[in-house]
Amino acid sequence: MPNTTTVIIGAGHCGLAMSYCLAARSIDHVVLERGEVANSWRTQRWDSLRLLTPNWMTRLPGYAYRGADPDGYLSARQVTAMLVDYADASAAPVLTGTTVTSVRAAGGGYVVRTDQGSWRAPTVVLACGAATLPAVPALARLVPHRITSVTPAGYRNPGELPAGGVLVVGASASGVQLADELHRSGRPVTLAAGEHVRMPRTYRARDILWWLDACGVLDQRYDQVEDLARARRLPSMQLVGSPGRTVDLNALSSAGVRLAGRLAGIADGVAQLSGSLPNVCALADLKLGRLLDTIDAWAGAAGERFAPTIVSAAPLGLDLRSGEISTIVWATGYRPDLSWLDIPVLDRKGRVVHDGGVTACPGLYLIGMPFLRRRKSSLIDGAAGDAAELTRHLAGHLDALAGRRERSAS
Numbered sequence: 001m002p003n004t005t006t007v008i009i010g011a012g013h014c015g016l017a018m019s020y021c022l023a024a025r026s027i028d029h030v031v032l033e034r035g036e037v038a039n040s041w042r043t044q045r046w047d048s049l050r051l052l053t054p055n056w057m058t059r060l061p062g063y064a065y066r067g068a069d070p071d072g073y074l075s076a077r078q079v080t081a082m083l084v085d086y087a088d089a090s091a092a093p094v095l096t097g098t099t100v101t102s103v104r105a106a107g108g109g110y111v112v113r114t115d116q117g118s119w120r121a122p123t124v125v126l127a128c129g130a131a132t133l134p135a136v137p138a139l140a141r142l143v144p145h146r147i148t149s150v151t152p153a154g155y156r157n158p159g160e161l162p163a164g165g166v167l168v169v170g171a172s173a174s175g176v177q178l179a180d181e182l183h184r185s186g187r188p189v190t191l192a193a194g195e196h197v198r199m200p201r202t203y204r205a206r207d208i209l210w211w212l213d214a215c216g217v218l219d220q221r222y223d224q225v226e227d228l229a230r231a232r233r234l235p236s237m238q239l240v241g242s243p244g245r246t247v248d249l250n251a252l253s254s255a256g257v258r259l260a261g262r263l264a265g266i267a268d269g270v271a272q273l274s275g276s277l278p279n280v281c282a283l284a285d286l287k288l289g290r291l292l293d294t295i296d297a298w299a300g301a302a303g304e305r306f307a308p309t310i311v312s313a314a315p316l317g318l319d320l321r322s323g324e325i326s327t328i329v330w331a332t333g334y335r336p337d338l339s340w341l342d343i344p345v346l347d348r349k350g351r352v353v354h355d356g357g358v359t360a361c362p363g364l365y366l367i368g369m370p371f372l373r374r375r376k377s378s379l380i381d382g383a384a385g386d387a388a389e390l391t392r393h394l395a396g397h398l399d400a401l402a403g404r405r406e407r408s409a410s
Contacts, residue, residue, distance in 0.1 A: 164326025
């Protein structure tokens with residue numbers, strides 16, 4: 001069984017950022033990847049998808065975007081190519097095609113078993129990401145069999161779906177983008193919206209993320225938030241990777257997308273839709289106003305404000321047996337797949353309990369989860385700071401282990 005100091009599980013941007021930081025400290029390690037580098041970007045992205053962050057925010061340890069379009073947005077294929085180049089340039093020790101089957105504590109460290117053999121290491125970094133499996137609600141099993149169900153991970157383009165109307169469930173980033181694309185393809189679209197984070201693409205002639213980056217909102221730390229659990233559950237921002245183009249509920253409704261409340265249940269083939277949509281939209285409008293107030297306070301001047309979300313005649317039911325709807329897109333988020341983690345660090349919902357990526361099991365770390373250490377932890381731009389801080393903690397743990405060994409040997 002080969003030994004190394006650190007096993008990193010996952011060769012996405014977070015795993016590669018950890019690898020870079022470990023290499024900078026001469027900490028030997030291996031990166032295990034079940035597919036290829038940037039596997040999720042290769043296999044779980046629809047054709048038209050682009051990053052929600054502008055190119056100048058595509059920053060990793062030792063890497064910054066140097067192309068000719070800093071204000072553009074990378075496509076999924078371009079993100080894949082960028083991460084492959086980054087792995088090559090940093091000489092990351094990635095073993096592709098290596099699926100982890102279990103991680104267990106053993107001898108003061110860990111044994112990581114894979115379908116290609118096992119590794120022993122005093123430290124392990126879980127960098128397999130928060131978006132491994134689509135989080136489809138249990139009520140999906142009640143959908144009539146004639147209706148096609150698809151998730152954003154399996155969707156590629158409108159041409160692959162059967163003809164007819166589409167119900168998109170979920171109004172975060174994926175939901176609004178897919179509702180917009182499917183409507184533009186000529187299909188009747190109904191969008192079932194629950195809690196969401198309304199966000200303009202531009203504010204005061206700059207990308208909204210320029211403001212959030214400049215005024216420090218994205219750098220807010222996890223230990224500075226009153227309700228961290230809620231902050232980590234917040235939906236993704238309603239943004240689309242297109243310069244100057246805002247796709248919020250007002251824009252979708254004006255274009256002809258039918259808005260409805262949250263999908264609350266399905267009974268006898270009828271989708272039951274919540275009547276709380278006006279309240280949900282009012283709350284999203286209020287939070288957007290507060291965010292813009294924060295930006296204005298930093299900038300020292302008042303800026304524009306956006307019209308409130310208009311909700312009119314939202315249906316409370318939708319007959320899924322009528323033939324009006326032929327496809328349901330479950331844009332209801334993702335969850336990690338940690339079924340192979342044989343260490344008692346999971347809560348009842350299967351999420352790793354951690355303090356900024358540091359678990360209660362010494363030497364076991366986590367990276368790539370929402371608001372891990374900063375508000376921007378779920379963005380590519382957040383990986384550098386998180387990886388650097390976790391690497392410092394990991395190095396300190398290794399120093400403590402070495403000190404204990406020296407004391408026991410003397």
